[in-house]
Amino acid sequence: MFVESITSQGEGPAAWIGAIGQALGALFTAAAVVVALCLASKESRDRKREDFGRSLAQAKLVRVGGPGLVAPNERHGRNEYRTEFKIENYSDRPILDLHIELWTGQTKRTERPNMAVHSDVWKREQAEFLRLSAGEQEPAVTAWRVRWTDADGRQWCIDKAGTDPYPYAGEAPRPY
Structure with missing residues (x-):
C-alpha cells in the first residue's frame, strides 16, 4: 500500500x-x-x-548480645528467672520499634512468642540491657529474635548470636 x-x-x-x-x-x-x-x-x-x-x-552497627539467663536472687528481692539481651546501637541514626521475642518450651516458632519486650526508640550510641521475666522455673529457650526498623523504614532482624542482621520479612526465627 x-x-x-x-x-x-x-x-x-x-x-x-x-x-x-x-x-x-x-x-x-x-x-x-x-x-x-x-x-x-x-x-x-x-x-x-x-x-x-x-x-x-548501619544495621551491622546494631549489636545484640544474648540471650543470657539471670538466676533468681533473693538477696535482691527477685525470685524469678530473667533472660537478658544487651542491645547496643553504634550507628549514627536511631532505630525504631525494637522488639525482643523469646520462644520457650513447646511453643512452635511459627506461633507468637511466649515472652516479648518492646521499645519505641533506641537512640544512637545507646547501649542497655533489656530483660524479660521468665517465671520461677528456668526457661527452655527454643528460639529468640531481635528485630527493629531503621530510620529509612527497613526492617532488620537477628536471631542467632554472632551473625549479621538480615532483612526481616515476617519469617519464623531459626532454632536456638
Whole structure:
C-alpha cells in the first residue's frame, strides 16, 4: 500500500529515498527510546543496591548480645528467672520499634512468642540491657529474635548470636 501510494503519485526515486529516510528515522528513534529506558532501569537498580548497602552497614552497627539467663536472687528481692539481651546501637541514626521475642518450651516458632519486650526508640550510641521475666522455673529457650526498623523504614532482624542482621520479612526465627 505504501509502495503503491508512492508509485501512483509518480514522484520517482526522490520519494523513495524520503520514505526510506522517514522509516529509518522512526526505527532509530524507537531504538533510542529502548536504550534510554534500559539505562534508566539500570541506574534505578544500582541506586537501590547502594541504598540497601548503606542500610546494611548501619544495621551491622546494631549489636545484640544474648540471650543470657539471670538466676533468681533473693538477696535482691527477685525470685524469678530473667533472660537478658544487651542491645547496643553504634550507628549514627536511631532505630525504631525494637522488639525482643523469646520462644520457650513447646511453643512452635511459627506461633507468637511466649515472652516479648518492646521499645519505641533506641537512640544512637545507646547501649542497655533489656530483660524479660521468665517465671520461677528456668526457661527452655527454643528460639529468640531481635528485630527493629531503621530510620529509612527497613526492617532488620537477628536471631542467632554472632551473625549479621538480615532483612526481616515476617519469617519464623531459626532454632536456638
